[in-house]
Amino acid sequence: MTFVHKQNDAIKFALDLKTTFRRNNKTAGFTLGSHGAYFKERDKDKNIQFPYNQYTGHYCLGIIYTRTDFEEDLAETEIYKVNDLEEQYGDVPDPIGERQVTPIDNLRSITSVIKDFDFFAAAKWKISSDSQGSGNTANIGSINDIDDLKAGNGVFSKLGESWFDEYWMNYGIATMIKDGETVIITNIWDFLEFKGRTDLFESVVAKGAKRRKK
Numbered sequence: 572m573t574f575v576h577k578q579n580d581a582i583k584f585a586l587d588l589k590t591t592f593r594r595n596n597k598t599a600g601f602t603l604g605s606h607g608a609y610f611k612e613r614d615k616d617k618n619i620q621f622p623y624n625q626y627t628g629h630y631c632l633g634i635i636y637t638r639t640d641f642e643e644d645l646a647e648t649e650i651y652k653v654n655d656l657e658e659q660y661g662d663v664p665d666p667i668g669e670r671q672v673t674p675i676d677n678l679r680s681i682t683s684v685i686k687d688f689d690f691f692a693a694a695k696w697k698i699s700s701d702s703q704g705s706g707n708t709a710n711i712g713s714i715n716d717i718d719d720l721k722a723g724n725g726v727f728s729k730l731g732e733s734w735f736d737e738y739w740m741n742y743g744i745a746t747m748i749k750d751g752e753t754v755i756i757t758n759i760w761d762f763l764e765f766k767g768r769t770d771l772f773e774s775v776v777a778k779g780a781k782r783r784k785k
Contacts, residue, residue, distance in 0.1 A: 573620050585626045587695070589713075590634040592685070599635045599720070602704030603695050603711040606739040629695045633720060637687040689717070696735035697723035700779045701759040703742075711739055714779030726759055729774045738762050760784070 576582035589601040604610070608617055613624035623629075695711075698720050704712030714725050727735040738759060745756045747765045756762050758781040763771050777783070 583626045585629045587631050589631050592638050598715045600715040601713040606711050607709040611740050633691045635689040636685040639684050691721040693723045696732045697728045698725040701726050726780045
């Protein structure tokens, strides 16, 4: 979503709604948008409402939930046809597959498949990791610790937004010679070394970063 200042339309904020489930009581992870296309060509509006560089800030509203564990397989659950919805949505075939449809007059409640919602808001760069969020698309990955997500303690949170931008604009493209071999840079340690800024190693929030190779 884009929020535009009512009196000054040059002031814009981007807000992504991001949802994910808890892997356990401590971890969850998001994808934070592409690091290709509009992220690199920031004056273009392909796949984005306004060019990236027109936004004052890019934020995420994170929604973390727990998936409900059903004691029985979902394939074995019952199907109900609500009679007071029939006029609006039409009849439901009976039966459906191997399961019978039980008609009821109205529906007072329904069992939710998710529960225990947790909400937080953060600038995208503050919760970023230095790893992709998915293996087959060019998505920025978030850190995974729930407390750090809510506090904005990402890999770049002490380095600053400019390092986040430069790192992800060059992710998987920039190369360096390491131990006599050409390697593609896909971690913050190699990137800072490539830039001649090993003095900034202490500013990396290492907890959410790829492990540094000795």
